[in-house]
Amino acid sequence: MISYLLKKLGYALFTLWGVVTLVFFLFYLMPGDPAQMMLGENQTMEQVAAVQKKYGLDQTLGKQYLYFINDLSPVSFHSDNADDFTHWDDRYSGSSIVKLGGYHVVIKTPYLRESFQKTGKQVSEVIGDTLPNTIVLAIASILIALFIGLALGVISALYRDSWIDKVIQVISTMGMSIPSFFSAIIAAYLFGYLWHEYTGLPMSGSLYEMDDYGEGIHLQLRNLVLPALVLGIRPLAVITQLMRNSLLEVLSQEYITTAYAKGLTTLQVIKRHAFKNALNPVVTAVSGWFASLLAGAVFVEYIFGWNGLGKEIVDALNTKDLPVITGAVLVIASLFILINIAVDVIYIKLDPRVKLDT
Template sequence: MLRFLFRRLAVVIPTFIGITIVAFAFVRVLPGDPVLLLAGERGVSPERYQALMAQFGFDRPIWVQYWDYLVGIFQGDFGTSISTKRPVIRDFLTLFPATVELSLFATLFAVLVGVPAGILAAVRRGSWFDQVTMGTALVGYSMPIFWLGLLLIILFSGVLGWTPVSGRISLMYFFPPVTGFMTIDALLSGQKGALQSALHHLVLPTVTLGTIPLAVIARQTRSAMLEVLGDDYVRTARSKGLSPLRVIGLHAFRNAMIPVVTTIGLQVGVMMAGAILTETIFSWPGIGKWMIDAISRRDYPVVQAGLLLIAVVIMFVNLFVDLLYGLINPRIRHQ
């Protein structure tokens, strides 16, 4: 198992270097000048402009800027925000729990609904349930996140009044953050109704962010189950008189798990990309909204660090999925 892990880690290092190059180059091709945006509408004198360029290091050659950027990363320094003058890593660690919390709830929603729906659709292939499930999954996959979010707000917040429009918790609750996860902090606060309010605010963002992954997971689960349900070992298990639940759960689904786990792991990237739109629509104070604001201000250190850190999170989730392969199917480790 350790050799399997070391082989995967050997791939992570060059991937990480490639991500730093992409993040560094991306912000440089964005239109606009961060110094002019920082100076405001009245502009800045040529002398002041050159002084600001030197202050932020933009007057140095590109390769020197990249080298300093790379050295800073390995020293744990991701730069200082041009607009807020705060260390980027501090802002990231402050806002990241909100994005993680939303992504975890969206993932749970997608997995707990998508996997059983895919299994039942495969077992009842060709039935009305199969057709309705796959048709709904296709609609969910085709629906843009921003459009779905707005529709949910109009229906459940505007027309029915069941859910709040934005934010993480009602303004009537206030307590110092402990973990950064609003549901946990609300529970620790001991305030009556705080946890319920936090969960209430999570409903629409969770459904919006989790709909596309749910559709993908349901379709992939159905496809993987259909491949194994016709195999010899499944027919043998049925002929031995095993219960349908044992045949499907223990024999069929266990062998269909690898493509399903792969799909769930890949959806983390979708979650991170979708979080940018979801957090903007619902005014969710997380990494997505932070990145959008930084791009509009041409805040190079924030955009660079945000892209890099999000990519690192996705990279380690994929590494975790690779390790799960080895646990699910030991033959993968030996290969």
């Protein structure tokens, strides 16, 4: 187990380095100067130069990349020179372990830098404010997909080739085919605008909102309904199909025939034997979809005005806010990797025949 986790950790670090590198260089292919976008239309050359110096944008692309990796790395090098961009100061949280010439070798938490557009606000704060909302949305979506998808999958398998099965198959196929941004627009228009009088659901809104009098921030669970349903449509369709096919395969096994021969009812066979054994492919799908929902929530959050990490990424792309973009992508990639490792371990619990690849 330990060797497996260390191997996975090595792959994870290599993957994260690749993700950060790709995002960094793609960022510099985007048109526009971040310094000018920060200052607005009335900036002077001196102001632009000062902002570029502050954020290291006056350095060559190679140096900017090395500085960027140095800030993200848990082991980094920092100068004693206060004029050096790598100067060790209160931006970083860590401690020096050895001094080499004019540089300190430091162990620290990864520094995601300061947002270009939210002056004085650290990227870690931006992510801390928005990531919980995205996680709540993703959890709500996957729970909806799980409860409805598993139920539909079992019903579809039990009524194989009947009209019920065919209707469920058509619905699940449509669910997999429709893009989330399209279904989000349709749902917002129908349930949030056209039928708002009956549903009471808003077209947009976040988990917490300030009241009309500005006296406090209140939890608004009704704002969660539409984005969670829309985001859960595709995983729901996948889970339905997987559960149906997996359950049909399990029900064809000899031990199921033996269970029926012992006098067990269909409900008892499903509950005691078939259901758990049919869950393996579903668990794998849920893990992948949960991680994907964190990334795929971008369009859904933007359309519904949900104050999550996805909406923050879109805003950062529009304003060329590299630290926020990179920090958000890095967090999502890290969560994706951690979820996949956790699922491998859970898989062992569900099916002892599966062995970890060490």
